[in-house]
Amino acid sequence: xxxxxxxxxxxxxxxxxxxxxxxxxxxxxxxxxxxxxxxxxxxxxxxxxxxxxxxxxxxxxxxxxxxxxxxxxxxxxxxxxxxxxxxxxxxxxxxxxxxxxxxxxxxxxxxxxxxxxxxxxxxxxxxxxxxxxxxxxxxxxxxxxxxxxxxxxxxxxxxxxxxxxxxxxxxxxxxxxxxxxxxxxxxxxxxxxxxxxxxxxxxxxxxxxxxxxxxxxxxxxxxxxxxxxx
Numbered sequence: 001x002x003x004x005x006x007x008x009x010x011x012x013x014x015x016x017x018x019x020x021x022x023x024x025x026x027x028x029x030x031x032x033x034x035x036x037x038x039x040x041x042x043x044x045x046x047x048x049x050x051x052x053x054x055x056x057x058x059x060x061x062x063x064x065x066x067x068x069x070x071x072x073x074x075x076x077x078x079x080x081x082x083x084x085x086x087x088x089x090x091x092x093x094x095x096x097x098x099x100x101x102x103x104x105x106x107x108x109x110x111x112x113x114x115x116x117x118x119x120x121x122x123x124x125x126x127x128x129x130x131x132x133x134x135x136x137x138x139x140x141x142x143x144x145x146x147x148x149x150x151x152x153x154x155x156x157x158x159x160x161x162x163x164x165x166x167x168x169x170x171x172x173x174x175x176x177x178x179x180x181x182x183x184x185x186x187x188x189x190x191x192x193x194x195x196x197x198x199x200x201x202x203x204x205x206x207x208x209x210x211x212x213x214x215x216x217x218x219x220x221x222x223x224x225x226x227x228x229x230x
Contacts, residue, residue, distance in 0.1 A: 036141060036149045039084045040190035042106040042113075046151055048141065050099040057097060060120075062138050062154075066093045071178055072154065075186025076142065079152060083188050088145055095140040101151060103189065114195050123158070123200045124192050133158040133198060133222075135175060137185070151189045158200065158220060165203075170221040172203065177218065199223040 036046040057064060066073040072095075080086040102117040118124065118136060126132045138154035158173040165172055176183065203219040 036151050038103075038151065038190055039188060042108075042110070042193075043103050043190055044106065045104040046101070046189070047103065048098040048101050048139065048151070052097040052099065060138070062097060064095050064097060064140075066090070066095065071181070071185050074181075075154075075184045076152065078184055079186050079188055080144065083190065084150075086144065091145050092143050095142045095152075097138055097140045099139070101139045101189065103151075105193065116192065116195065118153075118192070118196070122196060123198055124153075124155070124196050125194060125198055126191055127193065128191075133173065133200070135200075153187055153189060153192070154185055155187065156185065157183050165221055168221060170224055173200065173220045173222060175218040175220060 036048065038044075038046060052060070052062075063069050063072065066076055077087075077090060080090070100117070100119050102115065104112065105114045105116050107113040118139065120136055120139060122136045124134055124136060126134055134155040134157045136153050137156055140152050140154065141149050142152060143149050156178075157176040159176065161172055161174050163172045164170065176185070178185070200220045200222055203217065203221055
């Protein structure tokens with residue numbers, strides 16, 4: 001019986017369960033933080049996986065210090081101000097970046113609604129005034145002045161340029177550049193309030209390779225034929 005209980009406990013942890021004795025769970029190569037919070041009470045059980053190495057951060061043209069990037073610095077301050085009503089000087093200037101994040105989303109009755117799992121380069125749906133799309137460029141954690149750790153996404157918006165590819169029949173979108181500051185790039189994860197159910201593909205050209213896309217080509221096709229069972 002004791003052996004069965006141990007096996008059940010291991011399976012529980014692997015499936016995403018937590019143990020209040022620990023602030024972190026280390027299962028194999030997984031490192032999941034369990035002390036991350038959201039300003040939205042409908043988001044709980046926030047987990048992250050695979051912290052980016054220094055070389056990975058450099059290859060993705062990111063940074064883990066907010067003073068190194070004005071888009072990150074200004075966007076993070078705006079996110080705290082707009083979504084958390086926090087407008088104080090940010091004391092801690094470093095962030096931690098990860099490849100994956102997943103969390104539990106509750107409905108308005110505080111009952112289970114969905115398990116959200118996100119990865120760098122995923123395309124997500126953002127519903128505010130209207131339904132919009134964005135690519136996740138980075139997933140990161142930041143410890144605010146209150147010593148709580150909040151989860152954020154760094155996104156590039158996808159703009160519908162009102163054109164359709166003649167061969168595929170798919171609408172064409174263009175990815176927001178970092179210098180385009182008409183829309184912020186940094187948001188708390190609470191802006192993502194539904195399961196991603198959309199698919200985009202890069203409009204590859206001769207300068208793209210099998211392993212990587214040409215980032216100078218900012219066009220993407222929205223795959224209207226994609227269907228995801230949820």
